[in-house]
Amino acid sequence: MTELTTKYDVLVAGGGNAALCAAIAAARSGARVLVVEMASKFYRGGNTRHTRNIRCAHDAATATLSGPYPEEEFFSDLLQVTRGATDEALARHMIHESKAVLDWLPQQGVRFQPSLGGTLSLGRTNSFFLGGGRSMLNALYLTAEGLGVAIAYEAEVIDLAIDNGMFLSATVRRGGERHTVRAATFVAACGGFESNIEWLKQSWGAAADNFLIRGTPNNRGTVLKLLIERGVQETGDPTQCHAVAIDARAPKYDGGIITRLDCVVFGIVVNKNARRFYDEGEDIWPKRYAIWGRLVAQQPDQIAYIIFDATALTLFMPSLYPPIAATSIRELAGTLSLDPDALDKTVADFNAAVRPGTFDDTILDDCRTEGLEPPKSHWARRIETAPYYAYPVRPGITFTYLATRVNRQARMLMRDGRPSANMFAAGEIMAGNVLGRGYAAGIGMTIGSVFGRIAGTEAAKHARN
Amino acid sequence: MPATEKAGARPGSHASPLLAEADRLMTVCNSCRYCEGLCAVFPAMEMRRAFPDGDLNYLANLCHSCGACYVDCQFSPPHEFDVNVPRVLAQVRDDSYAAYAWPRALAPMFARNGLVVSIVAALSVAAFILGFVAWHDPRVLFGTHTGSGAFYLLMPHNAMALLFGAAFLYAIVALAMGVRAFWRDIGDPVRLAPGAWWQAMRDAASLRYLDGGGIGCYNHDERPNDRRAFYHHLTFYGFAFCFASTCVATLYHYLLAREAPYPWWDLPVVLGTLGGVGLIFGPLGLLIAKLRRDPVMVDARATGMEMAFIVMLFLTSLTGLALLLLRATPAMPLLLALHLGVVFALFITMPYGKFVHGIYRFAALLHYAKEHRAFMSKD
Numbered sequence: 001m002t003e004l005t006t007k008y009d010v011l012v013a014g015g016g017n018a019a020l021c022a023a024i025a026a027a028r029s030g031a032r033v034l035v036v037e038m039a040s041k042f043y044r045g046g047n048t049r050h051t052r053n054i055r056c057a058h059d060a061a062t063a064t065l066s067g068p069y070p071e072e073e074f075f076s077d078l079l080q081v082t083r084g085a086t087d088e089a090l091a092r093h094m095i096h097e098s099k100a101v102l103d104w105l106p107q108q109g110v111r112f113q114p115s116l117g118g119t120l121s122l123g124r125t126n127s128f129f130l131g132g133g134r135s136m137l138n139a140l141y142l143t144a145e146g147l148g149v150a151i152a153y154e155a156e157v158i159d160l161a162i163d164n165g166m167f168l169s170a171t172v173r174r175g176g177e178r179h180t181v182r183a184a185t186f187v188a189a190c191g192g193f194e195s196n197i198e199w200l201k202q203s204w205g206a207a208a209d210n211f212l213i214r215g216t217p218n219n220r221g222t223v224l225k226l227l228i229e230r231g232v233q234e235t236g237d238p239t240q241c242h243a244v245a246i247d248a249r250a251p252k253y254d255g256g257i258i259t260r261l262d263c264v265v266f267g268i269v270v271n272k273n274a275r276r277f278y279d280e281g282e283d284i285w286p287k288r289y290a291i292w293g294r295l296v297a298q299q300p301d302q303i304a305y306i307i308f309d310a311t312a313l314t315l316f317m318p319s320l321y322p323p324i325a326a327t328s329i330r331e332l333a334g335t336l337s338l339d340p341d342a343l344d345k346t347v348a349d350f351n352a353a354v355r356p357g358t359f360d361d362t363i364l365d366d367c368r369t370e371g372l373e374p375p376k377s378h379w380a381r382r383i384e385t386a387p388y389y390a391y392p393v394r395p396g397i398t399f400t401y402l403a404t405r406v407n408r409q410a411r412m413l414m415r416d417g418r419p420s421a422n423m424f425a426a427g428e429i430m431a432g433n434v435l436g437r438g439y440a441a442g443i444g445m446t447i448g449s450v451f452g453r454i455a456g457t458e459a460a461k462h463a464r465n
Numbered sequence: 466m467p468a469t470e471k472a473g474a475r476p477g478s479h480a481s482p483l484l485a486e487a488d489r490l491m492t493v494c495n496s497c498r499y500c501e502g503l504c505a506v507f508p509a510m511e512m513r514r515a516f517p518d519g520d521l522n523y524l525a526n527l528c529h530s531c532g533a534c535y536v537d538c539q540f541s542p543p544h545e546f547d548v549n550v551p552r553v554l555a556q557v558r559d560d561s562y563a564a565y566a567w568p569r570a571l572a573p574m575f576a577r578n579g580l581v582v583s584i585v586a587a588l589s590v591a592a593f594i595l596g597f598v599a600w601h602d603p604r605v606l607f608g609t610h611t612g613s614g615a616f617y618l619l620m621p622h623n624a625m626a627l628l629f630g631a632a633f634l635y636a637i638v639a640l641a642m643g644v645r646a647f648w649r650d651i652g653d654p655v656r657l658a659p660g661a662w663w664q665a666m667r668d669a670a671s672l673r674y675l676d677g678g679g680i681g682c683y684n685h686d687e688r689p690n691d692r693r694a695f696y697h698h699l700t701f702y703g704f705a706f707c708f709a710s711t712c713v714a715t716l717y718h719y720l721l722a723r724e725a726p727y728p729w730w731d732l733p734v735v736l737g738t739l740g741g742v743g744l745i746f747g748p749l750g751l752l753i754a755k756l757r758r759d760p761v762m763v764d765a766r767a768t769g770m771e772m773a774f775i776v777m778l779f780l781t782s783l784t785g786l787a788l789l790l791l792r793a794t795p796a797m798p799l800l801l802a803l804h805l806g807v808v809f810a811l812f813i814t815m816p817y818g819k820f821v822h823g824i825y826r827f828a829a830l831l832h833y834a835k836e837h838r839a840f841m842s843k844d
Contacts, residue, residue, distance in 0.1 A: 042543060049539040052499055111679065113502035130678050131537035132499025138536060138687050251472075256539055258496040318514050320496040322475040 018427025021452030085436025193221025236432020243293025267308030403432030579769025590806030696750030703743020
């Protein structure tokens with residue numbers, strides 16, 4: 001079992017992409033590194049387990065990327081998704097450093113492949129991990145172990161001794177025992193607080209009880225809260241989280257990406273009163289999927305149902321759970337415990353409002369409703385071909401935006417603006433610095449790898465001095 | 466709305482609970498697709514939205530059991546989705562051998578296969594020894610015989626050729642009938658596709674999909690290595706060399722009227738010796754890898770069958786090499802009986818043991834090459 005009593009140069013809290021990049025970078029700089037991961041060996045890696053790609057700038061096509069993705073384009077994409085809620089200097093620094101990370105990760109054993117089937121739109125910008133996020137983690141762990149990084153599993157940081165911005169020690173709980181772990185520097189890379197339902201309730205009220213958490217149950221925000229309490233400056237909206245609509249039959253935690261449903265644009269979405277509540281065809285799905293978590297969270301009991309018919313069944317990725325099927329709309333309502341009259345009326349009103357058009361799911365087509373509130377602006381086709389299908393959906397929380405403020409060295413800033421002497425942050429716990437709002441595929445991993453690598457290098461440098 | 470069944474389960478009928486479980490896993494995997502780049506199974510899966518039994522048997526035989534998808538999967542046990550593709554496909558694959566066996570009455574030979582093969586082997590060896598004794602003076606069994614035609618003092622060449630030819634022919638017919646049933650089940654149109662054949666031959670000969678997507682297969686931990694592929698190559702090419710040796714010797718006998726035993730430098734002996742060495746170290750390496758393999762990825766019911774095949778290959782080579790080394794001594798007649806008995810047992814049990822994996826695997830690779838080409842040209 002990994003020794004916790006010796007004094008290390010660098011203590012890394014967390015076990016995902018950011019933590020491992022920090023640990024490897026620090027070890028490569030000659031530091032003695034301890035990683036404390038709250039999860040068991042199987043569940044190690046937090047939300048990285050569920051990731052599949054990383055967004056890095058690059059000036060030319062590679063074996064796995066179909067074309068260049070200049071820094072400027074990356075930054076403009078970031079501006080678009082965050083609508084300006086980003087620290088520009090830090091974001092530009094991250095994007096610049098992401099270029100080197102594209103070469104650095106394969107040197108740590110990470111393997112890339114061309115974009116997965118059905119994700120061609122990301123083939124130029126995002127590097128996909130061969131075998132997915134857990135494969136990436138396995139490679140990073142093997143590399144870290146090879147470099148002599150000590151890794152303690154099922155070891156949770158429950159307290160931090162910080163004096164005037166200077167990390168002294170951490171209290172780590174492992175197997176019912178408390179250990180005081182001393183290190184010259186501290187890297188916080190242990191995620192946000194999205195799995196902490198009580199904390200989510202502070203902003204969302206009782207509705208949060210009906211949220212499903214897409215990733216690890218371990219992101220309870222303990223370290224984030226401790227750091228803020230001990231004087232670290234916070235940034236990012238403390239009330240917000242990234243939420244998408246996922247299958248309501250998914251487990252409470254760790255259902256991952258496979259519980260997603262990509263069929264909203266092919267049907268209508270009703271709440272438990274069998275009423276529609278938003279334009280399902282507002283824009284192409286990759287641009288709109290992230291608003292549906294919030295939309296469903298605002299419905300009674302935080303539940304909604306995507307309703308479509310036989311003509312749409314094979315237009316989207318096969319789903320994990322089978323759609324609920326029925327031979328009539330009334331029967332479908334009965335199965336879903338909705339009012340049959342109400343659902344029948346909603347579908348009939350929708351069908352009556354659909355104007356003729358040419359259906360094309362690859363563009364913003366001209367199939368729309370007229371005189372309906374809310375409208376369906378594109379891909380509106382009558383729901384009239386049995387069998388009829390439904391997916392129940394709930395809000396699925398991906399991550400939170402509240403973050404510890406950091407500078408270009410990934411060094412935490414204290415509330416008075418001074419940089420901390422020896423504390424660094426990487427990954428989701430500081431994502432809010434560059435990602436104040438919204439999301440773009442693969443950007444969480446960019447934040448983790450880039451700032452993890454910087455944090456590890458800087459921490460090792462500090463420990464040496 | 467909690468899930469009442471395991472994630473991925475859908476209504477539908479399957480011939481066995483294992484096939485239903487394979488359907489569930491392919492449904493889970495098809496909604497994920499992270500393993501797409503690891504081997505041929507996942508791209509083949511992506512060409513489908515539903516998984517009838519024939520397709521599942523095809524996917525199961527396409528799987529080389531490299532283990533990468535298990536090690537890489539975020540949903541493998543202890544996750545509640547319980548995704549264990551290598552084991553379930555191994556189980557389905559092993560069941561499929563029995564399902565396609567010809568004649569049907571011999572399908573039970575796959576169950577308790579280790580015992581069956583051992584008995585057949587022992588009986589074969591005993592039959593050859595008794596045969597030699599019955600046809601000759603018992604003393605011939607302990608005499609020293611050298612020079613051209615020495616083996617045929619014990620058993621006339623024509624009798625040997627007839628017996629082994631018949632055993633071999635039977636194996637070929639039984640295997641062909643099995644593949645025919647498989648081919649019908651997976652619904653491959655019977656159509657010559659030279660490009661696909663060439664592709665499948667290259668994929669099979671190089672064990673392309675036993676490499677975890679490029680870094681080697683997984684055996685007993687999360688560190689990949691290529692040892693199983695290496696030992697499989699030794700075994701496969703060792704077998705091929707031995708087979709070639711037999712063919713050359715047969716041609717020598719009938720076309721050139723040159724009778725065994727041949728000198729050590731002659732082609733049949735060189736091929737047989739090289740193949741024999743491969744067939745010593747290959748099966749040994751596979752045996753060790755098998756004993757160390759993480760049991761979570763293994764179909765434990767098939768251990769007997771796998772061991773039986775490995776041991777039979779090993780014994781074939783061991784007795785053959787022993788015969789080569791000791792053929793000028795009084796041990797020769799007994800060793801000849803031993804060798805012939807083992808080879809005979811290997812041949813007649815071929816269609817009902819682990820040997821069939823190579824045949825069905827090749828058929829699956831061929832089907833994949835065909836459908837992959839059709840899919841790519843459609844897009």
